[in-house]
Amino acid sequence: MVPMSAALAADAPSPAVAGVPAAPRPRNRIAVSTYSFWRFLENSKIPVDKCIEHAAAMGFDGVEILHRQMDSEDNAALQSLKQTALREGVDLCGFSIHQGYVSPDPDxxxxNIDHTIKCIELAYAMGIPTMRLNTGRWNTTKSFDDLMKNRGVEPRLEGYTDDDGFKWCIDSIEKCLKKAGExxxxxxxxxHWGLGLTPEGVLRIVDAIKSPWLQVTADTGxxxxxxxxxxxxxAPRTCYIQAKTYFGGGTWYTLDLDYPRIADIFRKANYRGYVSLxxxxxxxxxxxxxxxxxxxxKAFS
Incomplete structure (x- = not known):
């Protein structure tokens, strides 16, 4: 199967008319997640519509909406966010949700399957074409601070294996594909943390499902x-990039990321999509x- 980034982003676009030269490769468009304005800090939650306005004023091309930051899922509220983005001249390009399928309990x-499907419908209502998924994790480490001290690694649930977890994830995501396609x-x-802690873990799931409606959100941090x-x-399977920065130092860790090097990695994979801060x-x-x-x-221009 041809990876999505290769299928949708060839090195040069095919000319529409014979003899017409192809246009130069466009730069990656840069978005910002509404999470960047909030960061789950107490007393600093900014309404999503205000985040869209701030993003436009700063010169971003698009906005990624964090589901947990939304005050309403009413359709009128969703359409209002879409209208705000239209008025401000930015795209609503990504939707970031929280869910997890790593549980022996089918209920x-x-x-979490039902939540994912509902969020696909929310994204559709707002005209958003991509949605971030997590695998979920074992949740044997109750404190996120402790999880970070352990570099995201936690013990498996007693009596179960990673193979069990991957099967749960694969079976669950497969049940969301029909709605994603519709x-x-x-x-x-x-x-992310959990079974997606390594690229091998992410690709094990994506490659097993083999659907154009499941690709990769590559998080640089x-x-x-x-x-x-x-x-x-x-990079070859990436449909969306989340790019982290840590000015002032991170809460749990700080990475000194070489963004020109990262941009070159994705350029070589012919990635043309959004880069979301x-x-x-x-x-x-x-x-x-x-x-x-x-x-x-500067890095992705």
């Missing part, structure tokens, strides 16, 4: 060791987000 898995929402499985080699493994530093977002945009613009 828990079904609850709505035209490409799900991007993120390299979630490989704490060897990020460049690991991102290179994901996830600012995770302690600096005031009013100064850190514009600085982050400058970093990403």
């Amino acid at each position: 828990v898995r079904q609850k 709505c035209g929402v490409t799900m991007g499985l993120e390299n 979630n490989f704490l060791e060897d990020p460049y080699d690991r991102l290179a493994k994901l 996830e600012f995770e530093g302690k600096e005031d977002w009013k100064t850190a987000i514009p600085k982050s945009l400058d970093v990403l613009r």
